Amino acid sequence: MAAGNGITGILFDKDGTLLDYAKSWVPVNYELARIAARGDERLARVLLQAGGMDPDTGHVAPDSLLAAGNTVEIATGMVEAGAPFTVEELTTLFDGLFAQSADYAVPVTDLGAFFAALHAKGYRLGVASSDNERSIRETAKRFGFENYLHYVAGYDSGYGVKPQPGMVLGFCAATGLAPAQVAVVGDNNHDMHMGRNAGVGMTIAVLTGTGSRQSLAEASDHCLADITELEAVL
Incomplete structure (x- = not known):
């Protein structure tokens, strides 16, 4: 019709x-930053801010990297902000994380x-x-x-x-x-x-x-x- x-x-x-988004992806974003920072809490906060997310409140800015970017774009932004990986390495890690996140998504x-x-x-x-x-x-x-x-x-x-x-x-x-x-x-x-x-x-x-x-x-x-x-x- x-x-x-x-x-x-x-x-x-x-x-x-x-x-x-908030229920499904804010927890994933925290994990994403932890992975990208190799567990360095200070760096993880820096990376979240670079992605457009307030590390204290979890608010993600409209049209920011974490709101609208694809995996390669997010990985690139994180590397530019200091993540100790190559873009290719981080893209692979993020793709794996995102695929697993379907298990925790909230419709x-x-x-x-x-x-x-x-x-x-x-x-x-x-x-x-x-x-x-x-x-x-x-x-x-x-x-x-x-x-x-x-x-x-x-x-x-x-x-x-x-x-x-x-x-x-x-x-x-x-x-x-x-x-x-x-x-x-x-x-x-x-x-x-x-x-x-x-x-x-x-x-x-x-x-x-x-x-x-x-x-x-x-x-x-x-x-x-x-x-x-x-x-x-x-």
């Missing part, structure tokens, strides 16, 4: 969109039921994340929505990285849809700009991640509390 606005495909971000809603309902209405569905593809698939499997996905893209899937349009265009190629038939749903401006760069029909921001209504207002067509409000705008 097509919504009244012609939207027939929905491409979701993962972290902060399908998963509650925004019952994702199996959420995707089943959208699938039953005929929408083509995908996930495009700055995380690695393995982590996305582990998350989809854990929360029971892998069978409803027509497309999965991580930073390492060959479609480019956000905010480039490649992940959206890959979704279009996989589903046969035109960009104007696609809605991109995400929690930060990398998602919104990716959608705009690809010429999608709608960009939808949610507030379960690191973005705020103020930070997301310019690049989004709609700003929702969370994905459970999605059908109201479709």
Whole structure:
């Protein structure tokens, strides 16, 4: 089916969109910094701050490295801030950590039921994340929505990285849809700009991640509390 606005495909971000960012990723960020600092507590605080996270409160700044960066970008930023690794070494360590983190992720809603309902209405569905593809698939499997996905893209899937349009265009190629038939749903401006760069029909921001209504207002067509409000705008 097509919504009244012609939207027939929905491409979701993962972290902060399908998963509650603070509950799922703030603990991972602390572990990430500990790994990157080789256990040096002072350096770990420096690395968290370089990534955009307050080491005392756990608040992550909108569109910061930890909010929107892919694994290579985060590893690069950490090395530049003093992590005693090469970017390649740290990328490998982070990818392993992120894949395991699916076991501790906290969903925004019952994702199996959420995707089943959208699938039953005929929408083509995908996930495009700055995380690695393995982590996305582990998350989809854990929360029971892998069978409803027509497309999965991580930073390492060959479609480019956000905010480039490649992940959206890959979704279009996989589903046969035109960009104007696609809605991109995400929690930060990398998602919104990716959608705009690809010429999608709608960009939808949610507030379960690191973005705020103020930070997301310019690049989004709609700003929702969370994905459970999605059908109201479709």
